[in-house]
Amino acid sequence: MAMDKNMNVLIVDDYKTMLRIIRNLLKQLEFDNVEEATDGAEALAKLRAGNFGLVISDWNMEPMTGLDLLKEVRADIRLKHLPFIMITAESKTENVIAAKQAGVSNYIVKPFNAETLREKIEKVLVHA
Protein backbone atom coordinates (compact mmCIF):
# COMPACT_ATOMS: atom_id res chain seq x y z
CA MET A 1 0.00 0.00 0.00
CA ALA A 2 1.44 3.38 -1.05
CA MET A 3 1.79 6.20 1.45
CA ASP A 4 -0.07 9.44 0.91
CA LYS A 5 2.73 11.95 1.26
CA ASN A 6 0.33 14.87 0.79
CA MET A 7 -1.24 14.22 4.17
CA ASN A 8 -0.95 16.81 6.94
CA VAL A 9 1.62 15.86 9.56
CA LEU A 10 1.71 17.48 13.00
CA ILE A 11 5.08 17.56 14.77
CA VAL A 12 5.14 18.39 18.48
CA ASP A 13 8.24 19.35 20.46
CA ASP A 14 9.12 22.11 22.92
CA TYR A 15 12.59 22.55 21.36
CA LYS A 16 12.23 24.74 18.27
CA THR A 17 15.50 23.37 16.91
CA MET A 18 14.14 19.83 17.10
CA LEU A 19 10.97 20.88 15.26
CA ARG A 20 13.15 22.34 12.53
CA ILE A 21 15.26 19.16 12.27
CA ILE A 22 12.21 16.87 12.07
CA ARG A 23 10.53 19.17 9.54
CA ASN A 24 13.66 19.08 7.33
CA LEU A 25 13.96 15.30 7.61
CA LEU A 26 10.26 14.95 6.68
CA LYS A 27 10.84 17.23 3.71
CA GLN A 28 13.59 14.89 2.54
CA LEU A 29 11.03 12.06 2.82
CA GLU A 30 8.73 14.21 0.64
CA PHE A 31 6.25 15.13 3.38
CA ASP A 32 5.74 18.81 2.70
CA ASN A 33 2.52 19.52 4.60
CA VAL A 34 3.95 19.78 8.09
CA GLU A 35 2.54 21.82 10.96
CA GLU A 36 4.13 22.41 14.36
CA ALA A 37 3.08 22.64 18.01
CA THR A 38 5.27 23.24 21.05
CA ASP A 39 3.28 21.31 23.67
CA GLY A 40 0.49 18.79 24.03
CA ALA A 41 -2.28 21.30 24.65
CA GLU A 42 -1.48 23.30 21.50
CA ALA A 43 -1.19 20.07 19.53
CA LEU A 44 -4.58 18.82 20.72
CA ALA A 45 -6.24 22.08 19.71
CA LYS A 46 -4.66 21.86 16.23
CA LEU A 47 -5.62 18.20 15.83
CA ARG A 48 -9.24 18.92 16.75
CA ALA A 49 -9.38 21.87 14.37
CA GLY A 50 -7.57 20.31 11.42
CA ASN A 51 -7.30 17.20 9.30
CA PHE A 52 -4.08 15.35 10.06
CA GLY A 53 -2.85 11.96 8.91
CA LEU A 54 0.06 11.55 11.32
CA VAL A 55 1.33 12.93 14.66
CA ILE A 56 5.00 12.84 15.64
CA SER A 57 5.39 13.96 19.24
CA ASP A 58 8.02 14.44 21.92
CA TRP A 59 7.21 13.21 25.45
CA ASN A 60 8.72 15.71 27.90
CA MET A 61 6.80 18.97 27.42
CA GLU A 62 4.97 21.49 29.63
CA PRO A 63 2.14 21.72 30.52
CA MET A 64 0.80 18.66 28.65
CA THR A 65 3.25 15.83 27.98
CA GLY A 66 3.33 13.69 24.86
CA LEU A 67 1.89 10.71 26.76
CA ASP A 68 -1.00 12.82 28.02
CA LEU A 69 -1.56 14.07 24.46
CA LEU A 70 -1.60 10.49 23.21
CA LYS A 71 -4.23 9.55 25.80
CA GLU A 72 -6.37 12.53 24.80
CA VAL A 73 -6.07 11.56 21.14
CA ARG A 74 -7.08 7.95 21.81
CA ALA A 75 -10.02 9.13 23.93
CA ASP A 76 -11.32 11.40 21.16
CA ILE A 77 -13.82 9.64 18.93
CA ARG A 78 -12.68 11.55 15.84
CA LEU A 79 -8.93 11.18 16.46
CA LYS A 80 -8.64 7.77 18.10
CA HIS A 81 -7.30 5.97 15.00
CA LEU A 82 -4.76 8.67 14.14
CA PRO A 83 -1.24 7.23 13.70
CA PHE A 84 0.92 8.54 16.56
CA ILE A 85 4.70 8.21 16.74
CA MET A 86 6.55 9.19 19.92
CA ILE A 87 10.07 10.58 19.40
CA THR A 88 11.68 11.01 22.80
CA ALA A 89 14.79 10.78 24.94
CA GLU A 90 12.73 8.77 27.48
CA SER A 91 14.15 5.33 26.90
CA LYS A 92 13.18 3.47 30.08
CA THR A 93 11.21 0.27 29.65
CA GLU A 94 8.39 1.68 31.81
CA ASN A 95 8.02 4.62 29.41
CA VAL A 96 7.78 2.37 26.36
CA ILE A 97 5.24 0.13 28.10
CA ALA A 98 3.13 3.13 29.22
CA ALA A 99 3.16 4.52 25.68
CA LYS A 100 2.21 1.17 24.19
CA GLN A 101 -0.61 0.72 26.69
CA ALA A 102 -1.85 4.21 25.82
CA GLY A 103 -1.96 3.21 22.15
CA VAL A 104 1.24 4.57 20.60
CA SER A 105 1.75 3.46 16.98
CA ASN A 106 5.53 3.46 17.22
CA TYR A 107 8.33 4.72 19.43
CA ILE A 108 11.62 6.34 18.40
CA VAL A 109 14.34 7.08 20.92
CA LYS A 110 16.49 10.22 20.60
CA PRO A 111 19.04 10.65 19.17
CA PHE A 112 17.65 9.00 16.05
CA ASN A 113 18.61 8.88 12.40
CA ALA A 114 16.69 9.62 9.23
CA GLU A 115 16.48 5.97 8.28
CA THR A 116 14.76 5.06 11.57
CA LEU A 117 12.27 7.87 11.04
CA ARG A 118 11.54 6.71 7.47
CA GLU A 119 11.16 3.09 8.55
CA LYS A 120 8.78 3.85 11.44
CA ILE A 121 6.62 6.23 9.40
CA GLU A 122 6.35 3.67 6.63
CA LYS A 123 5.43 0.92 9.08
CA VAL A 124 2.82 3.05 10.82
CA LEU A 125 1.18 4.45 7.68
CA VAL A 126 1.14 1.18 5.76
CA HIS A 127 -0.57 -0.54 8.71
CA ALA A 128 -2.94 2.34 9.41
Next chain:
Amino acid sequence: MHDMQMPQGHPDAIEQAVRQVLGSLAGDMTTTEATLLAELEALGREVQRAKTEIAALRVDDINASHIPRATDELDAVVEHTANATNEILDVCEGLEAMQSRVPAAESEKLAAAVTRIYEACSFQDITGQRISKVVSALKAIETRVAAVTARFSSGADSLPLPEETVPVTSVTEGRALANGPQLPASASSQQEIDKLLASFD
Protein backbone atom coordinates in the same frame (compact mmCIF):
# COMPACT_ATOMS: atom_id res chain seq x y z
CA MET B 1 18.00 22.24 91.71
CA HIS B 2 17.36 25.57 90.00
CA ASP B 3 14.55 26.11 87.54
CA MET B 4 15.75 25.45 84.02
CA GLN B 5 14.12 26.19 80.66
CA MET B 6 14.01 23.26 78.28
CA PRO B 7 16.14 23.62 75.12
CA GLN B 8 14.20 24.15 71.89
CA GLY B 9 16.59 22.22 69.66
CA HIS B 10 18.80 25.12 68.55
CA PRO B 11 22.53 24.66 69.31
CA ASP B 12 22.64 27.85 71.41
CA ALA B 13 19.77 26.57 73.55
CA ILE B 14 21.48 23.20 74.07
CA GLU B 15 24.74 24.89 75.03
CA GLN B 16 22.93 27.17 77.47
CA ALA B 17 21.12 24.23 79.00
CA VAL B 18 24.40 22.32 79.53
CA ARG B 19 25.92 25.34 81.28
CA GLN B 20 22.84 25.70 83.50
CA VAL B 21 22.98 22.03 84.49
CA LEU B 22 26.70 22.22 85.24
CA GLY B 23 26.25 25.39 87.28
CA SER B 24 23.38 24.04 89.33
CA LEU B 25 24.83 20.61 90.13
CA ALA B 26 28.49 21.45 90.75
CA GLY B 27 29.74 19.88 94.01
CA ASP B 28 26.69 17.69 94.50
CA MET B 29 27.14 14.83 91.96
CA THR B 30 27.74 11.10 91.82
CA THR B 31 30.42 9.69 89.48
CA THR B 32 27.78 8.69 86.92
CA GLU B 33 26.24 12.15 86.98
CA ALA B 34 29.66 13.72 86.62
CA THR B 35 30.40 11.52 83.59
CA LEU B 36 27.03 12.38 82.08
CA LEU B 37 27.58 16.07 82.56
CA ALA B 38 31.10 15.87 81.14
CA GLU B 39 29.61 14.24 78.06
CA LEU B 40 26.97 16.94 77.84
CA GLU B 41 29.68 19.58 78.09
CA ALA B 42 31.62 17.86 75.31
CA LEU B 43 28.46 17.79 73.24
CA GLY B 44 28.04 21.52 73.77
CA ARG B 45 31.63 22.12 72.63
CA GLU B 46 31.03 19.91 69.57
CA VAL B 47 27.93 21.90 68.65
CA GLN B 48 29.88 25.15 69.03
CA ARG B 49 32.70 23.76 66.85
CA ALA B 50 30.18 22.70 64.18
CA LYS B 51 28.69 26.20 64.20
CA THR B 52 32.13 27.74 63.75
CA GLU B 53 32.96 25.35 60.90
CA ILE B 54 29.67 26.03 59.13
CA ALA B 55 30.26 29.78 59.47
CA ALA B 56 33.75 29.29 58.00
CA LEU B 57 32.26 27.48 55.01
CA ARG B 58 30.42 30.72 54.09
CA VAL B 59 27.36 28.74 53.00
CA ASP B 60 25.54 32.01 52.34
CA ASP B 61 27.83 32.46 49.34
CA ILE B 62 26.56 29.19 47.85
CA ASN B 63 23.01 30.51 47.50
CA ALA B 64 23.86 34.17 47.02
CA SER B 65 26.50 33.70 44.37
CA HIS B 66 27.72 30.23 43.35
CA ILE B 67 24.43 28.54 42.44
CA PRO B 68 22.87 31.53 40.61
CA ARG B 69 26.13 31.96 38.65
CA ALA B 70 26.26 28.25 37.80
CA THR B 71 22.64 28.21 36.57
CA ASP B 72 23.26 31.39 34.53
CA GLU B 73 26.31 29.77 32.92
CA LEU B 74 24.30 26.65 32.07
CA ASP B 75 21.49 28.77 30.59
CA ALA B 76 24.12 30.53 28.49
CA VAL B 77 25.45 27.15 27.27
CA VAL B 78 21.93 26.17 26.13
CA GLU B 79 21.44 29.53 24.41
CA HIS B 80 24.79 29.44 22.61
CA THR B 81 24.40 25.84 21.42
CA ALA B 82 20.86 26.64 20.21
CA ASN B 83 22.16 29.64 18.26
CA ALA B 84 25.01 27.62 16.77
CA THR B 85 22.66 24.76 15.85
CA ASN B 86 20.29 27.17 14.13
CA GLU B 87 23.18 28.63 12.13
CA ILE B 88 24.22 25.13 11.05
CA LEU B 89 20.61 24.42 10.04
CA ASP B 90 20.52 27.70 8.04
CA VAL B 91 23.59 26.57 6.09
CA CYS B 92 22.13 23.07 5.53
CA GLU B 93 18.90 24.51 4.20
CA GLY B 94 20.99 26.67 1.86
CA LEU B 95 22.86 23.58 0.64
CA GLU B 96 19.58 21.75 0.07
CA ALA B 97 18.35 24.64 -2.06
CA MET B 98 21.46 24.22 -4.23
CA GLN B 99 20.87 20.51 -4.82
CA SER B 100 18.82 20.97 -7.97
CA ARG B 101 21.64 23.03 -9.54
CA VAL B 102 24.37 20.38 -9.25
CA PRO B 103 24.79 17.10 -11.19
CA ALA B 104 22.72 14.15 -9.93
CA ALA B 105 25.61 12.20 -8.40
CA GLU B 106 26.86 15.22 -6.44
CA SER B 107 23.30 16.14 -5.48
CA GLU B 108 22.85 12.72 -3.90
CA LYS B 109 26.09 13.04 -1.94
CA LEU B 110 25.06 16.51 -0.85
CA ALA B 111 21.67 15.24 0.37
CA ALA B 112 23.32 12.41 2.33
CA ALA B 113 25.76 14.83 3.97
CA VAL B 114 23.00 17.26 4.89
CA THR B 115 20.94 14.42 6.40
CA ARG B 116 23.88 13.41 8.59
CA ILE B 117 24.23 17.01 9.78
CA TYR B 118 20.50 17.15 10.63
CA GLU B 119 20.83 13.93 12.62
CA ALA B 120 23.89 15.21 14.46
CA CYS B 121 22.17 18.51 15.31
CA SER B 122 19.68 16.72 17.53
CA PHE B 123 22.48 16.80 20.14
CA GLN B 124 21.18 20.25 21.10
CA ASP B 125 17.88 18.80 22.30
CA ILE B 126 19.57 16.06 24.32
CA THR B 127 22.19 18.35 25.89
CA GLY B 128 19.49 20.92 26.65
CA GLN B 129 17.47 18.30 28.54
CA ARG B 130 20.55 17.07 30.40
CA ILE B 131 21.45 20.63 31.44
CA SER B 132 17.86 21.18 32.66
CA LYS B 133 18.31 18.15 34.92
CA VAL B 134 21.55 19.64 36.34
CA VAL B 135 19.82 22.99 36.95
CA SER B 136 17.02 21.18 38.84
CA ALA B 137 19.65 19.40 40.97
CA LEU B 138 21.36 22.73 41.74
CA LYS B 139 18.04 24.26 42.78
CA ALA B 140 17.40 21.33 45.12
CA ILE B 141 20.84 21.90 46.70
CA GLU B 142 20.06 25.62 47.01
CA THR B 143 16.85 24.84 48.94
CA ARG B 144 18.64 22.51 51.33
CA VAL B 145 21.53 24.92 51.91
CA ALA B 146 18.99 27.68 52.68
CA ALA B 147 17.35 25.37 55.24
CA VAL B 148 20.68 24.61 56.96
CA THR B 149 21.68 28.28 56.96
CA ALA B 150 18.34 29.32 58.50
CA ARG B 151 18.68 26.59 61.13
CA PHE B 152 22.10 27.77 62.30
CA SER B 153 21.52 31.51 62.05
CA SER B 154 20.88 33.43 65.30
CA GLY B 155 17.32 33.74 66.49
CA ALA B 156 16.14 30.86 64.38
CA ASP B 157 16.03 28.31 67.18
CA SER B 158 12.31 27.71 66.87
CA LEU B 159 12.19 27.56 63.08
CA PRO B 160 10.87 24.21 61.83
CA LEU B 161 12.77 22.47 59.04
CA PRO B 162 11.15 23.25 55.68
CA GLU B 163 8.91 20.52 54.39
CA GLU B 164 9.62 18.81 51.10
CA THR B 165 7.86 20.56 48.24
CA VAL B 166 4.67 18.74 47.32
CA PRO B 167 3.08 19.60 43.98
CA VAL B 168 -0.30 21.25 44.50
CA THR B 169 -1.74 19.93 41.25
CA SER B 170 -2.10 16.23 40.50
CA VAL B 171 0.72 14.68 38.51
CA THR B 172 -0.26 12.89 35.33
CA GLU B 173 1.33 9.59 34.31
CA GLY B 174 3.07 11.43 31.48
CA ARG B 175 4.65 13.91 33.91
CA ALA B 176 5.54 11.24 36.48
CA LEU B 177 7.41 9.26 33.82
CA ALA B 178 9.17 12.29 32.29
CA ASN B 179 12.75 11.83 33.46
CA GLY B 180 14.71 13.13 30.49
CA PRO B 181 17.62 11.38 28.79
CA GLN B 182 19.16 8.39 30.54
CA LEU B 183 22.92 8.04 30.92
CA PRO B 184 24.31 5.96 28.03
CA ALA B 185 24.94 2.93 30.27
CA SER B 186 21.31 2.69 31.37
CA ALA B 187 19.55 3.88 28.19
CA SER B 188 17.66 1.43 25.98
CA SER B 189 18.68 1.28 22.34
CA GLN B 190 16.22 1.59 19.44
CA GLN B 191 16.67 -2.16 18.84
CA GLU B 192 15.72 -2.98 22.43
CA ILE B 193 12.67 -0.73 22.21
CA ASP B 194 11.61 -2.30 18.91
CA LYS B 195 11.90 -5.73 20.51
CA LEU B 196 9.84 -4.63 23.51
CA LEU B 197 7.12 -3.17 21.26
CA ALA B 198 7.06 -6.33 19.16
CA SER B 199 6.43 -8.40 22.30
CA PHE B 200 3.00 -6.76 22.55
CA ASP B 201 1.93 -7.97 19.08
